[in-house]
Amino acid sequence: MPQSRITIDRDFTIGDVPRRLFGSFVEHMGRCVYTGIFEPGHPRADERGFRTDVLELVREMGPTVIRYPGGNFVSGYQWEDGVGPVAERPVRMDGAWHTIETNAFGLHEFVDWARAADVEIMEAINLGTRGVEEARSLVEYANHPGGTYWSDLRRRNGAEQPFDIKLWCLGNELDGPWQIGHKTAAEYGRLAQETAKAMKLVDDSIELVAVGSSNRGMPTFGTWEHTVLTHAYDEVDYISMHAYYREADGDAASFLAEAVDVDAFIDGVIATIDAVKAAGKHTKQVNISFDEWNVWDFDRYNDAEAAEIAASGWREHPRLIEDTYNVTDAVVVGTFLNSLLRHGDRVRIANQAQLVNVIGPIRSEPGGAAWRQTTFWPFERMARLARGRILQLAVSSSQIATNRYGDVDSVDAAATYDESTGRVVVFVANRAIDESNDLTIELHGMGSLRVVNAETLTIPEGGDRLTTNLEGSPDAVHMVPLAAAEVVDGAVRATLPPLSWTVLELA
Template sequence: MTRARITIDRDFTIADVPRRLFGSFVEHMGRCVYTGIFEPGHPQADERGFRRDVLQLVKELGPTVVRYPGGNFVSGYLWEDGVGPVDQRPRRLDGAWHTIETNAFGLHEFVEWAGEAGVEVMEAVNLGTRGVEEARALVEYANHPGGTYWSDLRRRNGAADPFDIRLWCLGNELDGPWQIGHKTAHEYGRLAQETAKAMRLVDPTIELVAVGSSNRQMPTFGTWEHTVLTHAYEEVDYISMHAYYQERDGDAASFLAEGVDMDAFIDGVIATIDAVKAAGKHRKQVDISFDEWNVWDQDRYNDHEAREIEAAGWREHPRLIEDTYDVADAVVVGTLLHSLLRHGDRVRIANQAQLVNVIAPIRSEEGGPAWRQSIFWPFARMARLAQGRILRLAVDSSQTSTRKFGDVDAIDAAATWDEASGTIALFVANRSLEEAGDVTVDLRGLAATAIRSAEVLTVPEGGDRRSANVADDQDRVGLVPLRDAGIADGAVRATLPPMSWAVIVLDAATA
């Protein structure tokens, strides 16, 4: 059995929980929009074509902010195509995903959908094929009250009030050769700087995210962030991070430890930001928007699916990277959320990619049902329960061996303390494939009075780590009561099954 002692001290905290940390992502890609959140004619669709069954699951999942409309898609997108009468909108070829974009769903529809879902809009501008003027015009269209060309066009298109979009992405993954409009760091840094200045001349209250490296393995990682911020530090509020993880060559132990990589990635970007800040003698603080992250089998996409899409020719919203998530995926997603929460003093925004169908916690079928994937559960619980202050934990854990990272903690954890409700939310994962985890939690400055709830996600009875939820068996994997959890001699004790993720909510009083 693996063992871990977690020490929680009321006075050792990191930051208030940033609510934007629990964000999601809707891109015009595959079936995320069409037959995902929007399917006119579906039995569950409302008069606007929004799928009510999907909306209900989105509200249960609890994202706070949703990035839109891309992603790679945005680097070739003309935002004007998605406004005005739907029957007059042009059909376009989308080179990013080799599909036909009908533009039946655009900015107005997304803003209305976001209001219905109760999420903040995070809008991305095209800095691949377009630039300063188009971005400036979009801010005027979205946020200016009226009396100008673009704001009056919005009003004529049915939105008398401004959309008041606060959060904007200055392009997407422009360090990547696959990106439409790929740029060097100097080219992008100057463009981001000038675009940011022009956008803020229209609306000085907006917040701006500069493009960071597409992943930690990029050959320009580190130098890209340094160069971009050297140009644009004073003009932006955040720099982006993107990361996707997958199991390779059957190495499940390393896969379960990928949170170690996310920790190192974040720490590296923080170091680069702060180096630019110091060298430039800047007073303001630039933080991180981790606006794409998830588990994704990229090998399957690159080796097979991308070729199949191109071979099939230009189609409307074909199936694309609709990964089916299993127990192991859910445990990894839980640990990635732990990493983000532990860095909540600098990672102020994060967006799991994507929301529906495309590498998503929610799946739907055209004309059919919608359901929760295994990765739905860690996100939903953390989005709801992570409140108040992020606690700085001291974790003394048994080690588990991995091929990629060497020895790592078998038990991984994050926690929050909400003084208003008197609750501690402890999120904990057992990375061991075979051994149960005996966890003891010592409290200092706080006293646990009761366990309000304790749930665990692990291999279901009769299943294995590949068990997953599918259309005809939608509840195979989920949260179940964690029976072996209690309070004794002032400490909280719990036993976690092998390869599991759990959440324990404690009623606590200051001691």
């Protein structure tokens, strides 16, 4: 049986667990908003049209911050369309996703929904077709108490108190030629700098995220971040990262190792940030907002779905990239979460994209049920259990051969230590599809601990690595007790099932 060893010492830590690391994303795209979080007339809708069955699952899943309203959508969005009496709001063409936007759901509705879900808002502004004036007007509308044009308009629209939104994105993926209002790095860097200055003149307590590369494979990756930050380093607090991964050509081994690429991507952005900081003799620290990440079969979208949407004409909230996730996808998502946690000293914000229906961990049907996808479970467990300090792990593991990344560790792990409770939580994936892994965790400086809970997500009995959760079988894949996990001679010993993501709680 393959073996692995993880060594943990309470004095070797990376940093505190950033609560914003467990974020999600709601975009006006497909059915994420309409028939996702918002469906007036649904049997489980409240008086505001919010689906309470979806809300219950969101609260259970535990996201801490939600990015809104896009995404590609925001680069053509006029925020004023989504405020005021619903009957008077204009119906618009959304060029990003070739759909009709009714604007029945806008800023006020989202603020109310976010409060019901108990999440912080991360508001994105349009720097594709719009600019400085529209951005500072939105900050005034959202955050100023009153006595000015925009703040008094908010009050007339029913919100006496400011929304007090602290976290803002300065546009979306403007390095990408597909983006409405695509810009060069120099064009965007200057626009971001001046927009940030104007927004902070309205409210100097806000935090700002500059647009980074849309993915590591972009031809401008690295030079984009360097140029943008050379212009805007002093004005922004974070730079963004986006990444999506899929299983290509049935190469499951490489897919299960994609967190290797996530690690390298993050390390590259950190290096670029710090190079600009040093060259510019800056004293503040810019960090990372990994505000779009997930598993997504984007080849299927590019090859078929986008053409189908375009050919079907302009429609309201059509089904769009509603991927159905299997066991393999869930384990990969677990490794992505591990990577984000391992980098939590610099990745201070992260948003799994998206929350409902659109490549979401939650699915819903119009007029019907809502349920958890397989990818719901790693997110829920880590968001709930990762507390205190991130531990620096020493991992020694058997290797797995991959076409894309060469030999990689068969296990992928992250861990936290909460000094206030004495609790250690280890999150560990076994990438091997057909073999169990004999895991030993050596503990130093932790005192006497025992395993108080051990759960794993793995191939269910009678299933395979492609098993999914569907409306008719919503619980086919879920966390189950790990049969063998105990402390022996001061070390944790556990047998990890093939293709699994496991949580070990020690106290």
